Amino acid sequence: MTSPAGYGGAAPRRRFRAAAASAWRAHPAAVLASGITVLLMGLVPVVTAWLTKLVLDGLAAGAGLAELLPYGVALGAAGLAGAALPAVAEYAQEQLRRALQVLIQDRLFQAVNAHPGLSRFENPAFHDRVRLAQEAGQNAPQRIVRSSLGIAQGAVTLAGFTAALAVLAPGMIVVVALSAIPSVRAQLDLSRRRAGMMWGVSSRSRRQIFFAGLLTSPDAAKEIRLFGLGDFLRARMLGELRAVNAAEQGLARRTLRTQGSLSLLGAAVAALGLLWAISGAASGTLSVGDVAVFVAAVAGVQSALASIVGQSADAHNALLMFGHYLEVVADAPDLPVPRHPRPVPALREGIEVRDVWFRYDDAHPWVLRGIDLFIPRGGSLALVGLNGVGKSTLVKLICRLYDPVRGSIHWDGVDLRELDPAELRGRIGAVFQDYMSYDLTAAENIGLGDVAALDDRDRVEAAARLAGVHETVAGLPRGYDTLLSRIFFGDRDDPEAGVVLSGGQWQRLALARALMRKGRDLLVLDEPSSGLDAQAEHAIHQSLRRHRAGRTSLLISHRLGAVREADVIVVLAGGRIAERGSHAELMALGGEYAGLFTLQAQGYEPADSAEGASRRTTTPSTRSKGT
Numbered sequence: 001m002t003s004p005a006g007y008g009g010a011a012p013r014r015r016f017r018a019a020a021a022s023a024w025r026a027h028p029a030a031v032l033a034s035g036i037t038v039l040l041m042g043l044v045p046v047v048t049a050w051l052t053k054l055v056l057d058g059l060a061a062g063a064g065l066a067e068l069l070p071y072g073v074a075l076g077a078a079g080l081a082g083a084a085l086p087a088v089a090e091y092a093q094e095q096l097r098r099a100l101q102v103l104i105q106d107r108l109f110q111a112v113n114a115h116p117g118l119s120r121f122e123n124p125a126f127h128d129r130v131r132l133a134q135e136a137g138q139n140a141p142q143r144i145v146r147s148s149l150g151i152a153q154g155a156v157t158l159a160g161f162t163a164a165l166a167v168l169a170p171g172m173i174v175v176v177a178l179s180a181i182p183s184v185r186a187q188l189d190l191s192r193r194r195a196g197m198m199w200g201v202s203s204r205s206r207r208q209i210f211f212a213g214l215l216t217s218p219d220a221a222k223e224i225r226l227f228g229l230g231d232f233l234r235a236r237m238l239g240e241l242r243a244v245n246a247a248e249q250g251l252a253r254r255t256l257r258t259q260g261s262l263s264l265l266g267a268a269v270a271a272l273g274l275l276w277a278i279s280g281a282a283s284g285t286l287s288v289g290d291v292a293v294f295v296a297a298v299a300g301v302q303s304a305l306a307s308i309v310g311q312s313a314d315a316h317n318a319l320l321m322f323g324h325y326l327e328v329v330a331d332a333p334d335l336p337v338p339r340h341p342r343p344v345p346a347l348r349e350g351i352e353v354r355d356v357w358f359r360y361d362d363a364h365p366w367v368l369r370g371i372d373l374f375i376p377r378g379g380s381l382a383l384v385g386l387n388g389v390g391k392s393t394l395v396k397l398i399c400r401l402y403d404p405v406r407g408s409i410h411w412d413g414v415d416l417r418e419l420d421p422a423e424l425r426g427r428i429g430a431v432f433q434d435y436m437s438y439d440l441t442a443a444e445n446i447g448l449g450d451v452a453a454l455d456d457r458d459r460v461e462a463a464a465r466l467a468g469v470h471e472t473v474a475g476l477p478r479g480y481d482t483l484l485s486r487i488f489f490g491d492r493d494d495p496e497a498g499v500v501l502s503g504g505q506w507q508r509l510a511l512a513r514a515l516m517r518k519g520r521d522l523l524v525l526d527e528p529s530s531g532l533d534a535q536a537e538h539a540i541h542q543s544l545r546r547h548r549a550g551r552t553s554l555l556i557s558h559r560l561g562a563v564r565e566a567d568v569i570v571v572l573a574g575g576r577i578a579e580r581g582s583h584a585e586l587m588a589l590g591g592e593y594a595g596l597f598t599l600q601a602q603g604y605e606p607a608d609s610a611e612g613a614s615r616r617t618t619t620p621s622t623r624s625k626g627t
């Protein structure tokens, strides 16, 4: 992902071609209209200056109204064009900007969605680049087009006035041109520094946005108030903002110094030329019209050069920024997807995990160290173990959200890496402990489990019943059409516009979402009932047990009562499988599972019998942490 320069890797020419091609694809008519108006705008000052010279020379020579009238009319037309063209150019360029924004944002998020796994989303550099790509996507291609047209406009003006100077004072062309060289270099240097500065502060900007978001987040509001974190977070946010400001201020000072000295140089050259023109007029070698056109030409050449340099610097900066967008768009998928994936038929035999080793990256310790297991079709397997032993990680590997570092996982004997991840996931219904709550209606929150059936109210209701949330949803002000949102949006005066659910109710909705998926072969339930009350948990487990019957399922729960009926229970410890077997087998073994189970069971027994049980178990009490 990172480029040698640290910001934007593609060569400038390739970036320019990509920006121009995008503009053309987004709105060809606007590109053409911008091009034509801008070229005409480049000609207007030259034509005006030359017509002024002709009028002044005519007046000095005593020409009559009839002779001067055509020049006057032409001057008027040039003035009109000069007034109207910028508005037309602005209109065309705004149209282009809007069309480009849609095209670029669409491509950017297509590229982001194209990563089948999770690793990119856990990489801070990826987030920085996407943020810069988003910023660049807002305006970089349009700035590149606008600057290129501005350069063309400047070039037309420059050519016209250079021709005028060539007639009047060829030496002045060299002086003006030489004075522009430092300006070009300085502006390009500034633009490179600007892009570098933005890349350099991007992680700080991201943190500042993160802290600012926390301060207004409904999720964080409770803890912030309970722990009195408001001032701490505000100070952190301001710290990041001040660091970003300091970097920007440094660049602003440099820009001021550079541009101040360049303006002085330009003024000195203009003063030199004016002195020469006045002395030429005094000695009679230049006419009044010549002096007028000369003054206009020096100013015109200088401003055209300044505009070309400024526009080049802007184009350069936009090209560097556009590089971030191109890198995100061209980024290879985080997991290799076969060009011709094998089809994923309904599960016939089962899912096999073969000697799987996994760590999140080379700097992290191994989470899984040689896991072997088989989930036969129609069977249920439960994963248990202390916090952080890798239960969720193994589930994510089975859903191919990551690839194993060593070993492999097979769907009916076919390595998951040979399958299309989207098709594989179409066969899996999953609910994770860190499920999502969407600010959408209740029906949509459930229906998202199978987008194609989003409007199929019967299926949505059936899934809700299975997850034990139908009564709750039906009782909401607008039933299934009630908006579930903590950030009330929509009609402010409508008290029924949005409803806040409890944690357990959200969890049941997430479960219903997982159960929406039709034809799924594997049901993954990672802590599906951790937020439920005892009665609801019992009811849901009864319902799920009936639903799971004959279906392949993978269960994770710290409440061991919820997994005791699984065909096989696998206990993970230290990244390895410590025990496996049915509940009865593991209890008879008297190992880690039996210890944990007995410890949990004690919590439900009267104090006397619990003491007895505690004397019976050999498991150290620290093992109960997190279960």
Ligand SMILES: Nc1ncnc2c1ncn2[C@@H]1O[C@H](COP(=O)(O)OP(=O)(O)OP(=O)(O)O)[C@@H](O)[C@H]1O
Pocket: 122, 360, 364, 367, 385, 386, 387, 388, 389, 390, 391, 392, 393, 394
């Ligand atoms: N995205 C990640 N990047 C780096 N490390 C991670 C990531 N996700 C999990 N880990 C680490 O991997 C280990 C296993 O985490 P995992 O979530 O699989 O455990 P778990 O058994 O499901 O735990 P729990 O019972 O608390 O849910 C932990 O040490 C955790 O810190």
